Amino acid sequence: MRKLIGILSLLIIAGGIALSLKEIPFGIPKTKIGDHFIKKGVEETGAVNIVTSVVVVYRGFDTLGEVTVLFTAAIGLGAVIGIYRKKRVNRKVESSSLIVYTGCRFLFPILLLVGTYIFIHGHLTPGGGFQGGAVIASAFLLMYLGCKGKRINENLSKVVEVLGGLTFIGLGIAGLIMGKDFLFNFLPKGEPAALLSAGIIPIIYIAIGLKVGSELTGIIDNLIEKSQ
């Protein structure tokens, strides 16, 4: 009965969506604003990667909101899972196999390096703070799976997270102090496609990368260590 009702309601929704999707053609440009970003983005922001300039400059305030959502989710997880358990349990950890252990020790520095590369080059190549942070968090997840007993320093990760967020907001307010908009790109833009170019974009993306990486690592740490 429940299945029948579910399928019927989904069919009704699907019919409505199909009727409206028929009016949206596939594969042609739909927004004028995207065209403007592509044509004018390089000279207005100095970043070669247009997606980065949209994320950090044109929609920078929106990105600040999304970082806040991420922060709220991490805080909520910590509150839900770790509030009653102050002392750490010393449970028996089964040692992982030799392959996982060796692979973890071999791959961990390389993964950290790749993550850092991705968010430092966010304004030049595909990638950026969010992706680099996810790669860094995956390195720490591998460490938890493979190298038994190793833990991160929880306070240090909190400090890195807070510093990343404060850098983002501080750069935004610095724009206001200079009499321009919030998150105004006040540093020299430099030459496009050079590593030191695009003003405040690389600094903000490094801050976002560190913040996302430490936040996701904190989530992994909470889920693995405290949810016994």
Place this chain on the structure above:
Amino acid sequence: MIFLSEYIYYIGAFSLIFIGLYIVLVKKNLIKVIIGLSILDTGINLFLITLGYIREGTAPVFSKPGLNADKMVDPVPQALVLTAIVIGVAVLALAVSLAVKLYKHYGTLNLRKIKEQKW
């Protein structure tokens, strides 16, 4: 066939969305419901990316000189999805932590057996 080649990406994205919705509506196990939410999330991201696609378009990165700016896909949906994926992971972790707490409290993950809920 023309219909398929025109709309296959929309169909794929909405298949994922409806599979996710069906799981959320019908399944009893809380973990399966959370997996359904994750599939729904993936479908929505795929749909947004599909909306921004332009035929034979390249990524909107001027990584080498001589790239045609008219043949680049729309960067705005990509920028939205980029943040939405990471937020999806964090919200998924939050849902899993709530499931852990529910299991500790009730001793079951079966949604029909947890009494004090409306649905």
